[in-house]
Amino acid sequence: MHRPIGEQEGGAGHGPVLPPFRPHPPHGDLPGGSWADVAGSPDPGRVDPLVLGALLARHGWRRRGGAAGRYSRWTPPGSGTVPGTSLLVPESRAFPDCEDLIREALAALQHSAAPSAREVLVGLTVPSDEIRWWRDVPPGPAGTVPWTVQEQLRSAARQLLLAGALAVRGRAGYYGARHRRKAQASLESVVVGAAPGGRGLTAFVPVDSGRAIAVRLYHALYAAREATDYQRATGGMEAFDAAVEAGVSRELTEALVALVRGTEGARIALEWAPAAGTPAGCAARPEPVEFSAGDLPALREASARYMTDEPSVPVRITGAVVRMRRSGPRGEGTVRLRVLGGAEVPHVRVTLDEESYRTAGHAHLVGLPIRVVGRLESRGGFRRLTDASGVVPVQVDEAERDRLMKSLHENLDFFEEACGPGE
Numbered sequence: 001m002h003r004p005i006g007e008q009e010g011g012a013g014h015g016p017v018l019p020p021f022r023p024h025p026p027h028g029d030l031p032g033g034s035w036a037d038v039a040g041s042p043d044p045g046r047v048d049p050l051v052l053g054a055l056l057a058r059h060g061w062r063r064r065g066g067a068a069g070r071y072s073r074w075t076p077p078g079s080g081t082v083p084g085t086s087l088l089v090p091e092s093r094a095f096p097d098c099e100d101l102i103r104e105a106l107a108a109l110q111h112s113a114a115p116s117a118r119e120v121l122v123g124l125t126v127p128s129d130e131i132r133w134w135r136d137v138p139p140g141p142a143g144t145v146p147w148t149v150q151e152q153l154r155s156a157a158r159q160l161l162l163a164g165a166l167a168v169r170g171r172a173g174y175y176g177a178r179h180r181r182k183a184q185a186s187l188e189s190v191v192v193g194a195a196p197g198g199r200g201l202t203a204f205v206p207v208d209s210g211r212a213i214a215v216r217l218y219h220a221l222y223a224a225r226e227a228t229d230y231q232r233a234t235g236g237m238e239a240f241d242a243a244v245e246a247g248v249s250r251e252l253t254e255a256l257v258a259l260v261r262g263t264e265g266a267r268i269a270l271e272w273a274p275a276a277g278t279p280a281g282c283a284a285r286p287e288p289v290e291f292s293a294g295d296l297p298a299l300r301e302a303s304a305r306y307m308t309d310e311p312s313v314p315v316r317i318t319g320a321v322v323r324m325r326r327s328g329p330r331g332e333g334t335v336r337l338r339v340l341g342g343a344e345v346p347h348v349r350v351t352l353d354e355e356s357y358r359t360a361g362h363a364h365l366v367g368l369p370i371r372v373v374g375r376l377e378s379r380g381g382f383r384r385l386t387d388a389s390g391v392v393p394v395q396v397d398e399a400e401r402d403r404l405m406k407s408l409h410e411n412l413d414f415f416e417e418a419c420g421p422g423e
Contacts, residue, residue: 042124044103054274059116076114127275128204129214159255164217167247173306176381220247250306317342321364356391363393
């Protein structure tokens with residue numbers, strides 16, 4: 001079954017176990033966002049021993065006794081042990097030497113050769129939900145994969161995260177250009193690490209900035225799995241229609257197609273940050289969601305259906321004219337607007353009649369945006385406004401007007417060429 005289950009530790013009888021992941025890059029190599037504020041290793045005085053133990057268990061470390069009720073001993077995953085690595089973790093902060101033991105454990109993790117040590121440190125430094133992708137592809141020399149296969153995995157993973165971020169902004173079968181800038185900005189604090197051999201990838205999504213994305217992706221993945229099962233069993237697409245409310249969209253189905261295409265199968269697993277606990281409405285230990293090559297026809301059909309069925313949206317847009325073009329000195333023309341308000345897209349194109357086109361040109365010349373009413377057309381990704389009317393200049397503050405005038409002067413040659421003589 002592909003539904004989430006409440007308790008799963010992995011191993012025989014509990015679904016696939018994801019492989020260990022390569023150590024995370026040092027903090028100095030991380031991009032901007034919440035990670036950029038991290039300096040050095042976790043503070044031993046703020047580390048919860050229960051969280052440390054949970055992260056060690058998640059990443060395959062083995063608990064091997066200790067003093068009951070006082071501390072436990074942990075060794076790295078694998079049949080053997082990594083020389084020099086053995087951690088003593090107190091049972092609670094009530095233990096007298098708690099901070100000293102945690103400090104020693106953190107130092108051991110920093111110097112450990114165990115591939116999972118860096119992931120444990122990352123989870124302690126910035127509480128993060130972990131999302132893992134794994135693709136079943138033929139191995140290359142020494143268990144590696146071709147560069148293009150690794151790039152396909154990274155691209156598909158990025159598309160899935162973006163689909164989750166878009167669904168946080170609102171539910172839709174097809175987003176196109178809508179919400180994309182804010183969705184992409186919400187992913188800036190996410191960092192990734194690759195599995196040995198290049199067939200897997202893990203993303204650390206900080207709880208503070210990204211938990212809503214992880215939760216939405218959790219619900220969307222299970223809804224997509226169930227809708228795919230329904231379509232394969234009955235031939236009906238109704239389950240995909242209902243799955244939109246859970247966050248399934250063309251963007252998500254296209255990402256799943258990209259993840260599965262060229263493989264024998266792929267799976268995605270989510271694990272919640274121990275320091276933050278399990279989100280409401282989610283399983284504590286979600287079962288990995290699997291997709292196979294046999295699911296591709298259903299996913300592709302759903303993707304096409306989402307794009308064709310998403311309706312156009314009535315809007316009233318305020319935008320700055322950045323481009324004007326028409327075939328002659330008279331008649332209708334096409335205007336490109338940089339959207340300032342009224343729609344979650346960066347730019348739109350709109351065809352205006354002669355009078356409205358002239359109004360837009362005059363507004364541009366004096367550094368004013370225009371307001372226009374119309375329908376944001378789904379065809380083309382919500383980048384075109386149709387049935388345009390009510391074009392009027394809009395007053396703005398002096399700073400914005402100066403900025404618009406500067407933009408005009410920087411592009412004056414193009415504006416004159418586009419408008420044609422006499423305009």
